Amino acid sequence: MVSTDDSTLGLALSGGGAYGAAHVGVLQELRERGIRPGIVAGTSSGALVAAAYAADVPLEAIEHAALAFRWSSIARMSLTPRLGLLDSGALTDAIHRVLGDDPLIEQLPRRFAAVATDLRTRQAVVLDAGPLNVALRATIAVPGLLPPVRRGRQVLMDGGMVDNVPLEAARRLGAARVIVVRLHAKWENVRMMRVAASAAELEEDRSVILIQPEMEGLAQWSMADVPRLVEEGRRAARAAMDAVDARPSPPGVA
Template sequence: MKEKLALVLSGGGALGMAHLGVLQALKENNIVPDMVVGTSIGALVGGVYCAGIPLERIVEEAQKVKTSNLYDVNLDLSGLLSGRSALRTIKNILGNQDYLIENLPIKYGAVAVDIAKGEQVLFTQGSLLNAIRASISVPGIFVPLKIGNTRYVDGGVLNNLPEDQARNMGADKVLSVYLLSDFTPFTTPKTAVHSIAFSWFIMQNELVKNKKCYADYRINLPLKDYRQYIFNKKVATELISIGYTETIKHMEEIKKALDIE
């Protein structure tokens, strides 16, 4: 029986554009995952990919995203940004429709956190838009997503690189992509948003470093020269290129680790 391959995509804000380059490299080498599991931007990229949106279209739309397009100030105290603009961007990539996760052509899981219980939640069914929106809800930045009586925040609070969840979903082989392996806050925070963002990524990186690796191969992308909160075409293009180049560079090692000939 063919072994089930999972692709795991970490969170990392705007650095997640590099995931698209990884997907391009895998496609060129005829490596198609049986499932994709992601956190935050990894859940977003993984979700639109699993929905069957052509990779070329995803890249095209990703290059249109600007930081200013994601800013929609929230007037209550639950988060600085409402998340409505981010949701519109995701809807646009999906062709202004929602999908049921259980009906996607590629199996999918998105990690979020039930903020009241302090527990991970793995979305494997229901609304794809809700799963993505829950997983990208960085505490203090985006308003938590409320579904029923439960409020969800970014899965990176507990699990920014959900390799273990891929195993729980039945993966025999796991290839993961980590965006923050060489993260350093190379500037002094100038705003409250910067302070929250830097603190957030420092915390996420420490959690991953101190957690068991469940992947057969982990791609650690060298992205320390890029900021996690800057979205524009130039940066997106460069990040996609890095994701592609690094994956191609390690392709033989990847294939060996995954038992792919």
């Protein structure tokens, strides 16, 4: 069983472009069951949904934003960035429309972290303090499309390059048990076998509840399939949570 209101229960939302809409369906199913994680971490598009949830944006508003979002809405061409073809200023505008005035991460009602990649070190960077706006622009800065975000000596881009499943970020925030939503496609190639192996490890970890929506046949880089993605997220969450309810809890975990 999963405690319905647990400050040490984490939610880790992976990246995946438009696939991130499936996270909305997961949140719907968790709400239906009265499950309210106190910790939430996200990578790339998963961080956008995670941030809105951490900020207590109503789920209906999150779903509306997912249904209305168009990649073209952030595709304002920029003449200045050398590493990005798109201007992230439009993305910032979209974030403000959903979350209102840009808060600091540490001011959010729930503990939150976004994962980015430092291009200088090729290491994951967990962004769990400071302006939320900066963290989100960094985690979703897809190479070649959006410009990197500079923070001190760091050059930050899409966290999915090195850590697409932000489990460790959630644990760093204090999560004892983590609901992990991993977005992937059946057609992952041999180059992604290391990621697939990590999924097998997640399934063996009794402190992890793994939700894996089925993405095959659904569009990853357009919003055409958003309604189906939301529904698939809910279906996958329902199946995973039903399986958890049918098994004993790990020792020491409620």
